[in-house]
Amino acid sequence: MGRHSCCYKQKLRKGLWSPEEDEKLIRHITKFGHGCWSSVPKLAGLERCGKSCRLRWINYLRPDLKRGTFSQQEEKLIIELHAVLGNKWSQIAAQLPGRTDNEIKNLWNSSIKKKLRQRGIDPNTHKPLSQLNDIAPSGSNDKKSQDSYNLQEKVQPSAVATSYPIIDNSPPATHEFFLNRFVASPETTIKQPDSHHQLAGFLPFSYTQQQQPTDLFFQTDSKSSSELIPEYNTSSISNPLHPAPRNQNHWGSNNNNSNNNNNNNNNNGFFQTNNGYHPWGLGDGTKIQNQTNGVQGEQEYMKWNDQYLPFLMGKSTIDQSNHELYHGQQSVDTYNKSFQRITTNYGQYS
DNA sequence: AAAGCTCCCAACCGCGGCAGT
């Protein structure tokens, strides 16, 4: 197994990134791309390991991140995807443009889990907690043991099948079931060069450009959990298993992130792709969707260059018209706060 | 006001898989 020898080297910085480090990394990647991550720190003049650089870029610095709070539609989608994929955060993130696996993982651990439990749903199995009491090992009431309570290991397949919230009861709702049902579909399969992500394109989501509206895949059970749990409402247009009409905003009309998908536009400049694959070091190998919207992609590119990069380079161009970037901010000189706010608003500003 | 507690999230860690030699 490959060890990260760089991590053991002396004198490499760890912990929070400084603005100067961010600037160096952004400058380097915008100019040269990341190439081999292990060589990035040296070339960029950073005393970090390549792994740290990669993480910083993917989770925080890359321009197509949406950031900001998750919408209800996004949370709903995460719950539904988790019911199918389990803790495959990278695969879940692949279906949420502008969101990182880390972000989703954090949301799940800090918020969604709690919400599900409050509603009597086991976050690991997506079954009602009352049903699980019969299956769960004794002494599993504490948080730790509940968290480690693994769907695949502990839950009888039949139990899953009869309780999966968004499908009917007839076929066994195992991962294999979903795979068999979707993977072979040419309309819904995104090219996946990386074996880690064989599942990433299997859901009939609206991100696939060729995706035709269809209701073939899942029949709803009128007595499903959706009546009890809003997240499982099968009539939702954002339900991945009931794709939205082709020209409809995936997140629904009440979402102010009207440019949600635009962050993945890649026809121009900074967002240019490598044959349609993500150019910024996302390792998921997922072919970028929705590439037809070149104008908006260019707008995002302009925004990045005009507002975000100059700020990082110490040449803030934020003017009166963008004063809302600092709305509610108490300490503007706190770098991370400012940065986060800008990236947050960068994703929402349109 | 301050101490204690909880929550959130950026970042780290360790591992598995893959490719190259």
Place this chain on the structure above:
DNA sequence: AACTGCCGCGGTTGGGAGCTT
């Protein structure tokens, strides 16, 4: 086949912010 280096993933942690007492 064995080894090495790198990438990417999921789990975990540490510290700051906010809330409560």
